[in-house]
Amino acid sequence: MRMDKHSPTRTSHDTANGLALAVDVRNATGQPTLLFAHGFGQTRGAWNAVAATMAAHGCRCVSFDSRGHGESDRVPGGEYHMQQFVDDLLSLAHAQPEPPILVGASMGGLLGLVAAGEIRPTPFRALVLVDITPRWETSGVERILAFMQAHPDGFASYAEAAEQIAAYLPQRRERKSEQQLRPLLREGADGRLRWHWDPALLAGGLVSESERYQPRLLSAAAKVEVPVLLLSGERSDVVSHHTVDEFLALVPHARHAEVPGATHMLAGDANDAFTAQIAGFITSLPKASTWPAPEAACAQDKEERGRVCRYTTE
CATH class of the missing domain: 3.40.50.1820 (Alpha/Beta hydrolase fold, catalytic domain)
Structure with a gap:
């Protein structure tokens, strides 16, 4: 194709x-x-x-x-x-x-x-x-870092992650869908969804x-x-x-x-x-x-x- x-x-x-x-x-x-x-x-x-x-x-x-x-x-x-x-x-x-x-x-x-x-x-x-x-x-930078550090244990669902992003970015009219969130999250062995970045970055x-x-x-x-x-x-x-x-x-x-x-x-x-x-x-x-x-x-x-x-x- x-x-x-x-x-x-x-x-x-x-x-x-x-x-x-x-x-x-x-x-x-x-x-x-x-x-x-x-x-x-x-x-x-x-x-x-x-x-x-x-x-x-x-x-x-x-x-x-x-x-x-x-x-x-x-x-x-x-x-x-x-x-x-x-x-x-x-x-x-x-x-x-x-x-x-x-x-x-x-x-x-x-x-x-x-x-x-x-x-x-x-x-x-x-x-x-x-x-x-x-x-x-x-x-402004401290606000970004605070969001990145706020959920070390991840999220139980994509909906929970979308809710947190919406609170961080209130200017956005639409919440992110599961499809949009999949590249941003990784599922761990415990089933929790965590951000895509290496925690060692922080x-x-x-x-x-x-x-x-x-x-x-x-x-x-x-x-x-x-x-x-x-x-x-x-x-x-x-x-x-x-x-x-x-x-x-x-x-x-x-x-x-x-x-x-x-x-x-x-x-x-x-x-x-x-x-x-x-x-x-x-x-x-x-x-x-x-x-x-x-x-x-x-x-x-x-x-x-x-x-x-x-x-x-x-």
Whole structure:
């Protein structure tokens, strides 16, 4: 049966240390390539609607589950660190046929900032940051973590899980169905349904590292040279006018758009408006032909810095 551009092809990507990341590819021959990086505690499913729409409009759309999330492998021993996630994102970017446009939400956007600011040649053609800035509002992040930590023993049913999500996201009109929840929950040997993420993500050093990463993130942001679109939710408690202004001072060529009525969960709250912003941004970018060919950029970088070429052609 022939798959259309909206339907994902499931594949996997092996990281440098042997973990397999679950990956969906839509419209494999399309251009440009959009690489979607989800937030902490999410899965690649968070991008289903926008990826299907952008694939139908001709883009190649790649989304993935970060290590310890969804269907991707968990780290043996539960030792998670931010640099591992940065390296995974770089590995995926370099595996694409061209430098992708990164669409990164929350954690995914922070990883993209580090990579775009610190790596040369740049691994991305452009950045779309979804409700995240190098410095964030601590209270908003604490609210997210509190929800993630609230049900260590899981749920007796999908209906119970849907009720808790509805309480956490009161702005959503419809409750999630069992079909929508199945990718987000795992059934344990005791019959209880637990979230898809590795509990060690919350217990280990990753969460405690986040605040210490802010100086690195601020420094990286100031070095970003590619086009940037920052999308924020009007009702977000993670970014604020203060953190947005600080970011725009660091990255003066960046654009900013606020999505009316949306919270930190931008894509889920206002997907049509969110997708329209991304589509408009992509249309405004320089044509790909004006960018150095990957192999040329690598050759120049190799000569100037002695780095290993990251983009290769068969």
